[in-house]
Ligand SMILES: Nc1ncnc2c1ncn2[C@@H]1O[C@H](COP(=O)(O)OP(=O)(O)OP(=O)(O)O)[C@@H](O)[C@H]1O
């Protein structure tokens with residue numbers, strides 16, 4: 001097993017091999033709709049959707065090393081912004097995206113600004129509380145549709161062509177997922193990405209090197225929030241209905257599970273985590289209510305025996 | 317009802333709520349104080365306590381009935397069982413993680429919490445269970461306010477538990493060892509204190525207090541549910557932080573304070589009960605931002 | 621005016637007075653030392669200077685500006701760099717990446733630049749790379765730049781910390797016990813390195829050290845503290861003959877000699 005994983009990681013670490021793998025995978029993803037049933041497409045669309053969410057949370061947890069237990073809140077902010085603006089104010093869907101980006105970034109800023117200097121366990125609790133607050137607000141306000149949420153959100157059109165079939169959304173979410181991978185990759189391999197890693201490994205040493213740790217963490221938090229917000233916008237129009245129950249604590253935990261499962265901080269790992277997240281319940285439908293229990297046990301075992309996740313660590 | 321009556325009623329509600337919070341907060345604070353671990357699973361152990369108590373009570377009730385005797389017996393048994401389970405969790409999940417990065421420990425604790433509530437959910441099919449007791453609804457009238465004996469006994473019982481805990485921590489050798497370990501684990505080891513044993517004991521006590529609160533809550537509300545530990549876990553953590561995390565009197569104070577704040581807070585016009593949780597989570601966030609050391613906590617400057 | 625001037629500095633933790641009314645200065649372009657017995661409060665002085673501890677009283681003037689109660693990262697940006705008594709490297713990162721952390725405060729590319737890989741961003745990355753390699757070359761570690769930092773020998777890890785501090789382009793470099801854990805040969809190299817940093821790079825050096833031979837050899841000015849109080853100040857000869865210092869510090873060694 002260990003042998004296999006070293007061979008695998010060696011093979012993958014060659015630049016040429018990596019490029020060809022990526023192209024093959026992209027090709028498969030592009031042509032999947034030609035062969036797949038609608039059910040298959042539905043599942044795969046969900047996968048791409050979770051890839052985006054998990055990559056967003058990965059910026060916070062994997063890159064900056066901050067535990068965020070209320071990530072669904074940003075996803076909610078995006079979904080509700082689009083939902084409210086399109087269904088109640090008749091705003092064009094595409095216009096709501098920049099607004100939702102602004103709103104989720106603001107939400108990230110408001111909650112992150114004062115709390116990111118807290119110790120890591122306090123931060124985890126604050127984010128958990130924040131996630132609950134956002135959900136409860138959505139539940140209690142009238143404009144958000146209360147407990148039953150918003151329904152009848154209009155499907156968007158592009159150049160007069162309405163997106164209304166699952167295959168359309170398949171491609172939309174595929175593009176989003178690829179974009180999310182690209183942005184994550186670029187960020188990880190940049191000055192900011194390095195700063196995240198310094199802060200994650202030793203905050204004091206990073207600070208002594210002249211790195212403003214709060215600012216660096218805030219970047220991670222806000223960028224992660226934007227990922228979640230954008231995913232939320234498209235989620236709202238795909239489902240055409242949203243309700244506060246979608247954004248419960250369990251949703252945040254599920255996204256976190258995807259990040260941890262594949263390997264925090266590693267893009268391929270997180271993508272695999274998102275796949276596992278969506279495919280596992282589909283494959284094991286018979287498990288019923290035991291499903292989440294099995295998930296939880298898997299997560300515990302991963303933390304205890306392989307905290308770096310499924311994806312092999314980089315060697316040197 | 318006059319304004320006095322309302323205030324009195326809210327005082328009673330707040331005290332009951334607050335004593336549950338305080339019992340759960342104690343476990344948080346004790347574990348945090350001794351090994352600096354935020355035990356996310358603590359609220360779920362409270363939930364587990366009420367379920368175990370429920371099972372024991374339904375086994376015992378044919379013999380000793382569903383009244384105080386039965387409840388007391390099942391409470392003691394459930395405290396022991398869940399307390400031991402808490403120690404088991406500590407051994408399996410937390411001991412191997414103590415030298416790991418903080419993030420990993422937090423996620424592990426979260427995973428334990430998920431295992432617990434999903435486990436109970438799977439066994440109960442996510443249903444509410446009716447926690448049946450024969451306690452009746454007698455009580456005393458104070459003006460227009462009616463307070464049942466059950467309510468009084470529950471508050472009394474939690475106060476007794478807290479007094480016992482206080483005496484244990486401050487008057488026994490074990491308690492002294494606990495306080496010493498919280499200050500300097502390595503020095504304690506050098507002094508020949510069996511640190512692992514004391515930590516296990518701390519988990520046992522903290523968890524069994526949560527279990528006690530769980531059964532009391534079952535008795536009081538009359539129904540139990542796999543997710544009941546989530547919100548109270550968060551609230552109890554808030555209570556522990558209000559009092560100053562790591563401080564035992566702080567947790568008691570914080571619990572009562574939060575209970576009272578909530579029950580009076582929801583009487584403020586425009587803040588209905590649907591905003592109750594938003595209100596207390598809001599307090600939590602503001603508190604952590606502006607006074608993370610709480611009322612009785614001490615500031616500590618991290619050594620470089 | 622001196623590069624660093626400290627007046628009336630005091631620090632206490634919950635009633636424990638760690639530093640009391642401390643006064644000293646470090647001249648621009650000099651090599652100065654801070655010595656004292658274990659627990660005298662030397663590292664605490666460094667932590668006050670670099671903003672990690674909050675002094676209870678006093679003034680710290682660095683390069684003509686007050687830096688008291690400033691955040692550590694701001695102080696570093698103003699030109700004060702430090703190493704730690706216990707190694708504080710970014711363990712899982714490469715040597716070069718470690719050193720790059722020092723350049724963070726001298727560069728500015730943000731997330732947009734990173735995502736779009738703008739021309740300015742790429743130019744900046746190239747500059748960071750080049751400067752950090754020069755720092756590594758200076759301390760003699762260029763050959764191992766792609767190794768993971770924690771896999772290096774202890775002495776080399778110390779030098780990574782130095783290169784990292786140099787990469788912040790400081791005016792004043794604070795070294796907390798640079799010779800601790802080094803063997804004889806490494807100590808000799810260290811003396812050379814300290815002098816080269818001052819002479820070739822023009823960086824002022826202020827160091828804490830227990831190795832008296834090294835302190836006497838490199839320092840032009842020595843400040844001695846005991847229980848957080850200054851007990852003596854002067855050049856190597858003066859310190860060696862100061863009765864208070866001998867009593868507080870070398871006293872124990874004298875017993876051994878006798
Ligand atoms: N964060 C802190 N909280 C409480 N006490 C502290 C803290 N930091 C340092 N001290 C105390 O201050 C005193 C001075 O410590 P410091 O580390 O500055 O000594 P030092 O001179 O560097 O010693 P050494 O030569 O052993 O490195 C010690 O008694 C230490 O216990």
Ligand SMILES: [Mg+2]
Pocket residue numbers: 662663664705
């Ligand atoms: Mg020291």
